[in-house]
Amino acid sequence: MNWHHIITVYFKELRDSLRDRRTLISMIVIPTLVMPILMFGVGAVMTKVFKTARDEASPLIILGGADSPGVVAALKADKRFRIVAPGGDYKQLVSEKKIRLAVEIPEGFEAALKAGSSQTVTLYHYEGEMKSGLGVTAVERFFRDLREKTIEGRLTDRGLPADVVKPFEVKRQNVAPPEKVGGNLIGGLIPYIIIILCFTGAMYPAIDLTAGEKERGTMETLLCSPVHRVNIVLGKFLMVMTASIATMCLTLLSTGISLAVGGSLFADGRTAATAGAAKAAASAMPSIDPLGIFGVFAMIAPVAMLFAALLLTISLFAKSYKEAQSYVSPLIIVVIMPAMLGMLPGIELTAQTALIPILNLSLVCKEMLSGVWHWNYIGLIFGSTCVYAAVALALCVRMFNREDVMFRA
């Protein structure tokens, strides 16, 4: 190994890559913008759409109810609902999303209530459709209130207190610290996004520095220099890793700024209408263990090494940029799958899962962002990923020394 050669190759590749628009976009532009766009763009639009749908009066049809004018009048008077005159097939209207649901009030409903017998109200809705679901929830709440009032009336008539049917209450109280709650809520998502960006950040430089060089004819020029191929590989590898880590750092930075700016915006109430809403919005911003962010940074470093070495090795096989893209692009799925598995609730960190690359990182990052530090697993994951990265790097050097790979016709 000759460090002078490695550093010379590294700085040349760095300069060259910083002048490449594709690398700049994947290394700097995307990681800087993705979090603010997700949080303030997509997040804000989703919140607005949901709020509009929730606040809008649910259009519904009442089926029957001719002999229950009180209930029908109460439904009509409720601002949460907009009663549509029955006409046509109500099932089709629900399916076509023209109304959110149809409420069937059985015959003799009010009379049965007075007589003390039980009746069933049927709600015809569109399973899985958000607006229909919101309408169903509101109508259910309406009938629950009516039921409670009816029970209360029946108890009063019999001279009994309301507590007779409510002998005790069940109350939920969160005891987990806010960072643990936050870690659980977004702890799976943050490593998932970082892993993908780490991979895409390394992808374009890796292709450009191998297949791109072969296609442009500069690889042969470089191989004519009196430099051992291992030094060329290491210089290129360091550059790809730099791109990967730069992507990760920029993502973390933009996430941190987005959270801070988002939090303060909500807390100041500039975007929320009232102080109460502002407080609620601020508390909705999940808090995570700040040390966990540094933990994620440290744990992703060997994964960046692994990605850099693997991507260089695979791209080197290709003769052209396009060919390399077709080899490397499907790999994103291979990376996404274990990262997604890490977000599932049943999958926990064990000695076995700690040895599965990417999945182990996803799981341990979730724990670290919740403020839980399993040092034995952290050591095992860091060590095993370093070993995988070293094997991938050795493979890459081997590929660089293969004539059939370097001069593939």
Added chain:
Amino acid sequence: MIEAHNLTKTFKDKKRGVITAVDHVSFTCRPGQIYGLLGANGAGKTTTLRLLATLLQPTSGTATMAGHDVATAGVQVRANVGFLAASTALYGRLTAREMITYFGELNGLGEAALKARIKQLADELDMHEFLDRRCDKFSTGMKQKTSIARTLIHDPAVMIFDEPTLGLDVMTARSIVKFVRECRNRGKTVIYSTHVMSEVEKLCDVIGIIHGGKLVAEGTLAELQARFGEKDMEEIFVKAVGGEAALIAAMKN
């Protein structure tokens, strides 16, 4: 000095089996001499030169470049060789100065020596006007000058030219030929591959005709003319490879 002894290179091909690209090729090229390697496309010229430049490893046989064995001392060989081919391109996103500096640094030149050498080469090749412009904006002539400066930055004792005039316009090709002559005049050992007969006639001190990976004839122009009883280089070449039929058959393969 270049000395090749029974240099052989075989490749494995899934469809065609084992292919012998270079078959027991032996020759010597001395300092201050241009050795012309003449052959049709696919004759084995590029493979031979890649073996000499240590880009490929010989299957058997040996070769020494400036006293260093190509099989065991690749780094030392490359430190003494300048390799210029149609396939050795420039980094488009670097300027000519950055490109030359990069290869100077890889050849172990210090900052002061590098600056002085770049100035000297820019003077000789008239490059000052475009030295700080990016290579992807260059004309063919500018690219060739930058490539020449890149190969000469470490002042190598041996120069390898693999069809350097391929696809170039007349003026640029002429400047390359002139540059190759200058290399010889400076006492460098030069090997020059081409399939252009006129270039061989004008330029080479010794001519080696390569066909099907084998060196089928070798000598000065006068020796080859006497041996084949022809004045014209093209006729000499066709006779040396065994006639037009043999040439066509080889091209098909």
